[in-house]
Amino acid sequence: MPENQNPNQHFHEPLNQPRALRIGVAGPVGTGKSSILATLCRTLAGELSMAVVTNDIYTDEDARFLRSAGVLPTERIRAVETGACPHTAIRDDVSANLDAVEDLEEAYGPLDLVLVESGGDNLTATFSPALADAQIFCIDVAGGGDVARKGGPGITGADLLVVNKTDLAPHVEVDVAGMVTDAEAVRGGLPVLALSKHDPSSVAALADWVRSVLARHRAGSHVPTDPGPMAPHSHPHP
Numbered sequence: 001m002p003e004n005q006n007p008n009q010h011f012h013e014p015l016n017q018p019r020a021l022r023i024g025v026a027g028p029v030g031t032g033k034s035s036i037l038a039t040l041c042r043t044l045a046g047e048l049s050m051a052v053v054t055n056d057i058y059t060d061e062d063a064r065f066l067r068s069a070g071v072l073p074t075e076r077i078r079a080v081e082t083g084a085c086p087h088t089a090i091r092d093d094v095s096a097n098l099d100a101v102e103d104l105e106e107a108y109g110p111l112d113l114v115l116v117e118s119g120g121d122n123l124t125a126t127f128s129p130a131l132a133d134a135q136i137f138c139i140d141v142a143g144g145g146d147v148a149r150k151g152g153p154g155i156t157g158a159d160l161l162v163v164n165k166t167d168l169a170p171h172v173e174v175d176v177a178g179m180v181t182d183a184e185a186v187r188g189g190l191p192v193l194a195l196s197k198h199d200p201s202s203v204a205a206l207a208d209w210v211r212s213v214l215a216r217h218r219a220g221s222h223v224p225t226d227p228g229p230m231a232p233h234s235h236p237h238p
C-alpha cells in the first residue's frame with residue numbers, strides 16, 4: 001500500500017458494465033429529501049434497478065426511514081455518516097460517498113439509478129459533479145414564500161429545483177405559483193417543479209424528469225454541471 005494511503009478506503013476495479021446514473025438530492029433540513037427518494041423508489045423501482053445512499057451527520061436515520069418504508073430491498077440502501085459538516089462529504093471530499101455508490105454497483109449491478117441524499121443543511125449545499133451526474137435541490141412551501149428569491153447555488157443552478165409540499169400551501173399562506181415564478185426568474189431556463197407527495201400528477205412529472213436525464217445519460221449526451229460552490233464557511237476544529 002502506498003504511503004499516505006487511507007487503509008479504510010476501498011479500491012474498486014473498473015466495472016465491466018455501464019455506470020448507473022447518479023442523482024443527488026440536497027436542500028435544507030426537513031424540506032422532504034428522504035420523501036422524494038421514497039417517492040422515486042416507489043414510482044421507478046418496478047422499471048429501473050435502483051440503490052440509495054444517504055448522508056447524515058451523526059446517525060443513519062434517513063437510511064432507516066427508507067428501509068422501514070419498504071421502498072427498496074434494505075441492502076440496497078447505504079448510509080454514510082459524515083461526522084462533519086454535510087457539505088464536506090458531498091462536495092469537498094466525496095470519497096466515502098463514491099465508495100458507497102461503487103460498493104452498491106459491485107454488489108447489485110448493473111444498476112440504472114443511484115440516488116444520493118445529502119444531509120439536511122442550509123441553502124448553500126451542492127454536490128460535486130464528481131459524485132452526482134445531476135442534482136435536485138429541494139425547498140418547501142413551509143419555509144415561506146420568499147425562499148425561492150433568496151438564491152444560492154442550489155436554487156439557481158441545480159438541474160431541477162423542487163418546490164415541495166404544495167399541499168401545505170393554503171395552511172402556511174404561500175402562493176405556490178408565485179414561488180415557482182420567483183424561482184424561474186433566477187434559474188435561466190432550468191426547470192422548477194411544484195411537488196407534493198400527495199399529488200400523483202406532480203409525482204409523475206418528477207419521475208418523467210428522472211427518466212429524461214437517464215435517457216440522456218445512456219445516450220452519452222448528459223453533461224454533469226456544477227451549480228457552483230457553496231458560500232464560504234468554516235468548520236470549528238477541536
Ligand SMILES: Nc1nc2c(ncn2[C@@H]2O[C@H](COP(=O)(O)OP(=O)(O)OP(=O)(O)O)[C@@H](O)[C@H]2O)c(=O)[nH]1
Nearest residue numbers: 028029030031032033034035120165168196197198
Ligand atoms: N404535507 C406534506 N408533507 C411532506 C411532503 N413531503 C415530505 N413531507 C413531510 O415533511 C417531513 C420531513 O420530510 P423528510 O422527507 O424527512 O425531509 P428531509 O429533507 O429528508 O429531512 P432531513 O433529512 O431531516 O433534512 C416529514 O414529516 C414528511 O412526511 C409533502 O409533499 N407534503
